[in-house]
Amino acid sequence: MKAPMKAAKNMAHEIINPAGLAKPSGFAHGTKAGDTLYLGGQTAMDSEGKIVPGGIVEQFTQAFSNVLTTLTEAGGTPSDLVSVTIYLTDVQDYQRNGREIGRIWREMAGTHYPAMAGIGVTELWQPEAVIEIQGIAVLNGARQQ
Numbered sequence: 075m076k077a078p079m080k081a082a083k084n085m086a087h088e089i090i091n092p093a094g095l096a097k098p099s100g101f102a103h104g105t106k107a108g109d110t111l112y113l114g115g116q117t118a119m120d121s122e123g124k125i126v127p128g129g130i131v132e133q134f135t136q137a138f139s140n141v142l143t144t145l146t147e148a149g150g151t152p153s154d155l156v157s158v159t160i161y162l163t164d165v166q167d168y169q170r171n172g173r174e175i176g177r178i179w180r181e182m183a184g185t186h187y188p189a190m191a192g193i194g195v196t197e198l199w200q201p202e203a204v205i206e207i208q209g210i211a212v213l214n215g216a217r218q219q
Contacts, residue, residue, distance in 0.1 A: 092147040095140055096123040104144040111148045111211040115161070116140035117203040125202045130167045134175050137207045138182055145211055152183035154211040158190045161206040165194040168205070 090104035090111070091097070096119050105112045118126045118133035119140065126136045142152060162168050168175065179187075188209070198206050 088148075090144055090148045092143050094121055094143055095119075096121055103140070104148055106148050106213070109213050111145065111150060111154075111213055113141050113144055113209040113211065115206045115208040116144070117198060117200055117206045119200070119203075125200050130162075130164070130171050130204055131174050131178070133203065133205045134168075134171075134207075135178050135182075137205050138179070141207050141209055142182060145209075148211075148213060150211045150213045153186045154213050155183070155186065155188040155209050156212050158188050158207060158209040160190070160192045161195045161198065161208075162192060163195060163197060163204045165192065168192065 086107075088106040089102045090106055091102055095103055098114075101114055103114050103116070105114070116137045117140075118136035120126055120136065126132055141158075145152070145154065160168075198204070
């Protein structure tokens with residue numbers, strides 16, 4: 075009979091909650107495990123916890139800014155993003171505004187494009203939110219070029 079295997083030791087996790095973002099309740103803006111940063115889903119919530127007014131373009135700008143704020147707080151840059159998932163309540167609205175959203179992405183993150191997915195959903199946590207963005211980044215140059 076084989077001896078039972080020992081459970082793997084848990085990797086230390088560091089919670090990343092930038093002061094400039096709304097205070098989280100029941101979630102973290104980011105969780106760093108080793109060189110990997112898991113970016114919690116970000117809606118267009120401003121620092122006071124309210125969804126910014128406007129449509130998909132304004133909400134994309136705020137949500138992506140929130141993602142990048144957490145990434146920066148953890149010591150990363152946009153080129154460290156390896157995966158981004160965008161949840162949308164109106165995929166066609168996002169597609170209609172794709173050129174403008176692409177321009178905003180380039181202004182905020184340059185021309186680095188990680189693996190991405192856009193997923194249509196019926197609703198998000200805040201009823202007035204039309205977009206939520208989450209991602210994964212590999213920090214400190216651990217990502218292969």
